[in-house]
Amino acid sequence: MTSVKHGDMATVSEQKSNLIKQFNETRARTLKLVQTLEKDDFVVQTAPFTSPPKWHLGHVSWLLEIVMSKTLQNYEFYSDEFNQYLNSYYHQFGEPHDKAKRGLATRPTVDQIFEYFNIITNKVVDILQNGLLDEQTKHLYFMAINHECQHQELLIYDLQHLLAERYRPITQNPLPSSSQPKSNSVKINGGMYTLGYSGDQFCYDIELPEHKVYLNDYKIDVYPVTNLQYMEFMNDGGYDNFEYWLSDGWEKVQVEQWKAPMYWEKIHGEWITHDFLGSRKINPNEPVCHVSFYEADAYCKWADKRLPTEAEWEKAACWNEEKQKKSTFPWGNRPADLNDANLLESYIWNCTEIGAYPQGKSHYGCHQMIGDVWEWTSSEFSGYPGFKTGFSEYNDKWFANQKVLRGGSFATPKISIRSSYRNFVYLHFIVILVVYSMVCKFTYVKITT
Numbered sequence: 545m546t547s548v549k550h551g552d553m554a555t556v557s558e559q560k561s562n563l564i565k566q567f568n569e570t571r572a573r574t575l576k577l578v579q580t581l582e583k584d585d586f587v588v589q590t591a592p593f594t595s596p597p598k599w600h601l602g603h604v605s606w607l608l609e610i611v612m613s614k615t616l617q618n619y620e621f622y623s624d625e626f627n628q629y630l631n632s633y634y635h636q637f638g639e640p641h642d643k644a645k646r647g648l649a650t651r652p653t654v655d656q657i658f659e660y661f662n663i664i665t666n667k668v669v670d671i672l673q674n675g676l677l678d679e680q681t682k683h684l685y686f687m688a689i690n691h692e693c694q695h696q697e698l699l700i701y702d703l704q705h706l707l708a709e710r711y712r713p714i715t716q717n718p719l720p721s722s723s724q725p726k727s728n729s730v731k732i733n734g735g736m737y738t739l740g741y742s743g744d745q746f747c748y749d750i751e752l753p754e755h756k757v758y759l760n761d762y763k764i765d766v767y768p769v770t771n772l773q774y775m776e777f778m779n780d781g782g783y784d785n786f787e788y789w790l791s792d793g794w795e796k797v798q799v800e801q802w803k804a805p806m807y808w809e810k811i812h813g814e815w816i817t818h819d820f821l822g823s824r825k826i827n828p829n830e831p832v833c834h835v836s837f838y839e840a841d842a843y844c845k846w847a848d849k850r851l852p853t854e855a856e857w858e859k860a861a862c863w864n865e866e867k868q869k870k871s872t873f874p875w876g877n878r879p880a881d882l883n884d885a886n887l888l889e890s891y892i893w894n895c896t897e898i899g900a901y902p903q904g905k906s907h908y909g910c911h912q913m914i915g916d917v918w919e920w921t922s923s924e925f926s927g928y929p930g931f932k933t934g935f936s937e938y939n940d941k942w943f944a945n946q947k948v949l950r951g952g953s954f955a956t957p958k959i960s961i962r963s964s965y966r967n968f969v970y971l972h973f974i975v976i977l978v979v980y981s982m983v984c985k986f987t988y989v990k991i992t993t
């Protein structure tokens with residue numbers, strides 16, 4: 545028999561109440577994001593790589609059913625029809641519905657999906673409050689909450705594609721003022737660095753195990769690349785010169801006539817973007833976003849720089865040279881507050897100008913590493929050495945032909961991002977890349993001699 549000390553009991557109940565709180569807040573946030581949509585908006589899929597809002601609502605609830613089925617005896621699923629439509633890509637749970645045709649299904653209806661969403665919420669609340677949860681079960685529910693956070697961000701990508709400025713957020717906060725700093729870079733000493741998650745809260749299997757990597761000395765820009773810098777690349781014939789481009793990227797430029805980042809349009813000789821803030825002139829001081837890996841890479845080649853590896857990015861984001869240890873976030877180990885980073889709960893609905901979050905800068909002085917826009921790295925996505933899957937088919941089957949992105953965006957919920965978090969984009973999504981990476985930025989490193 546295992547005895548439980550008084551202190552351990554406190555930790556266990558703290559963890560449980562944290563789980564319940566995170567669950568309730570996450571479910572409420574999902575509903576808040578769609579609260580102002582018209583019923584028609586829920587059904588439409590504007591492109592094969594997007595999903596209808598009703599699908600996201602159903603799918604996150606379906607994943608909770610999967611967790612219940614794995615942790616409760618004789619769990620009975622809500623509906624076979626829902627199981628098939630709401631399964632994204634898990635062959636272990638049956639043949640998924642064709643992703644490109646999610647918007648062609650009028651059943652389950654929007655009302656049925658909302659009913660399902662609420663039934664599943666109530667079931668899970670009951671389990672979290674009254675069930676005896678072992679460590680593995682708690683981990684799976686934390687995973688399902690983080691999964692829902694990922695879909696909140698995907699839903700926002702899709703709302704940008706579906707509605708852009710016609711979307712009416714429930715909350716919209718003003719843009720913070722910025723110091724409009726001069727762009728410069730910081731030198732970071734090389735040597736051994738321990739890559740991966742080192743905290744004791746939830747993280748994904750792909751952030752583990754921590755392992756040592758060797759880095760050469762490098763310099764990294766302290767601000768993301770701005771629209772102004774990117775326009776210099778465009779004005780210098782960036783999209784017209786094959787020399788800057790990887791072969792696959794150059795083919796995209798040619799075949800799909802790429803001329804500028806996604807959502808940019810030239811009207812009366814002036815570049816305009818269409819996003820949640822409206823159709824507006826390009827702000828030169830915002831980080832460039834809506835660019836593919838190929839565009840980020842071509843820009844760097846033009847600028848005589850390169851993208852950082854994910855280890856270089858992570859060290860710049862969270863290593864404290866003075867204390868010789870890393871932190872969970874660039875600003876330390878405490879969770880983000882509104883002055884640290886532009887994340888979903890900032891409800892700004894766009895990236896902010898460079899220098900807008902001086903409080904959130906890293907120990908090396910790099911700004912906006914967390915929030916605003918995802919940052920491209922040059923690293924291939926694969927499991928770290930010694931990787932062990934935490935949930936089969938979730939992350940582990942995607943270890944090929946994708947690049948790692950770091951840092952989160954203005955659409956990332958704050959509980960779901962940290963310096964060790966690894967996002968990834970499928971390389972055969974080349975056509976999609978420009979959209980999928982719509983909230984992507986890239987910092988870049990100078991090649992040191």
Ligand SMILES: [Fe+2]
Pocket residue numbers: 603632691695
């Ligand atoms: Fe999913």
